[in-house]
Amino acid sequence: DDAENEAQFQARIDAEEFIEPKDWMPEGYRKTLVRQMSQHAHSEIVGMLPEGNWVTRAPTLKRKMILVAKIQDEAGHGLYIYSGAETLGTSREQMVDDLHSGKAKYSTIFNYPTMTWADVGAVGWLVDGAAITNQIPLCRCSYGPYARAMIRVCKEESFHQRQGYESLLAMVKGTDAQKKMVQDAFDRLFWPSLMMFGPPDSDQPPSQNMKWKIKRFTNDELRQRFVDATIPQAEFLGLKIPEGVVWNEDTNHYDFPELDWDEFWAVVKGDGVCNDDRLNSRRKAIDEGAWVREAAEAYAEKQKIQQAA
Numbered sequence: 001d002d003a004e005n006e007a008q009f010q011a012r013i014d015a016e017e018f019i020e021p022k023d024w025m026p027e028g029y030r031k032t033l034v035r036q037m038s039q040h041a042h043s044e045i046v047g048m049l050p051e052g053n054w055v056t057r058a059p060t061l062k063r064k065m066i067l068v069a070k071i072q073d074e075a076g077h078g079l080y081i082y083s084g085a086e087t088l089g090t091s092r093e094q095m096v097d098d099l100h101s102g103k104a105k106y107s108t109i110f111n112y113p114t115m116t117w118a119d120v121g122a123v124g125w126l127v128d129g130a131a132i133t134n135q136i137p138l139c140r141c142s143y144g145p146y147a148r149a150m151i152r153v154c155k156e157e158s159f160h161q162r163q164g165y166e167s168l169l170a171m172v173k174g175t176d177a178q179k180k181m182v183q184d185a186f187d188r189l190f191w192p193s194l195m196m197f198g199p200p201d202s203d204q205p206p207s208q209n210m211k212w213k214i215k216r217f218t219n220d221e222l223r224q225r226f227v228d229a230t231i232p233q234a235e236f237l238g239l240k241i242p243e244g245v246v247w248n249e250d251t252n253h254y255d256f257p258e259l260d261w262d263e264f265w266a267v268v269k270g271d272g273v274c275n276d277d278r279l280n281s282r283r284k285a286i287d288e289g290a291w292v293r294e295a296a297e298a299y300a301e302k303q304k305i306q307q308a309a
């Protein structure tokens, strides 16, 4: 019965075994994973849009090639994670419908605009940096397909993070205008990147996700880890550190001010600067690509009939 199944399931989790698609799992575990994995996949796909905005305006051929490769990697991550989520019994079509109807979420960060070329570097440095901090522990997530997908994804995100940082390093060695542009990108994107880790622990009931080992660390723990890693990198770039971010000798961590959680929830609920624009772009892409999918299906059907004949 269910109580016995649940006890056995938890014992496997506690013994650090992976749960695989055909194994028994509580409905809540399945539901939480579909929610988180689909949200993650949507983030990868919607995350292509702010960067796509700069492909035609990248400053050099080399930068353009790197940017295109990075965006293509994000598409790969999205498809990879959708496939992983499908092993839980929800189709990709359903997940995409839920995104387009506004039922499913994607990371708040992608509802902020990329206004200058420095923003593109800052996305690599800060957004991919935050993503890795969050995703390295997901390589040990209890659900096998998600954990395994994260290994490759993290390797690629790590390259993305470095290329973003390197492009900013080049800019801070440039003209005053370039330096100013980097500072401005940092000032605008630093706080939203901290919001990627989700609401503060104080808002949360003790997490079932932690008990199931979907999450290994709390939102605040990972956020702190990211701040501690990022501030020295910002200093190396010669950037002015935001007010209120100070090293604390006693805790051996950076203190930082409370984030603007009203802004966070407004963006989650769809009221960010770019929410409408992002969703409209995704809907348009799906609508305009319908004929390609239909043609591919018709072709596959024709091949099947020919092979059977």
Ligand code: FAQ
Pocket: 035, 036, 039, 040, 041, 043, 044, 047, 048, 074, 105, 106, 107, 108, 109, 123, 127, 128, 131, 134, 195, 196, 197, 198, 199, 204, 209, 215, 219, 268
């Ligand atoms: N945005 O109870 P918690 C990238 C929601 S980009 C929107 O703490 P949980 C690559 C949350 O879903 C990053 N919604 O929830 C890239 C929940 O909603 P519910 C993609 C948020 O799940 C880089 C509610 O608030 N990575 O990788 C956000 O335990 C550059 C309560 O929150 C992932 O998605 C948010 N920031 O922890 C691409 C990581 N935060 O239950 C292009 C996977 C929270 O009401 C360019 N996800 N919510 O429906 C996770 O690790 C977790 O879901 C957390 C949230 C940590 C985000």
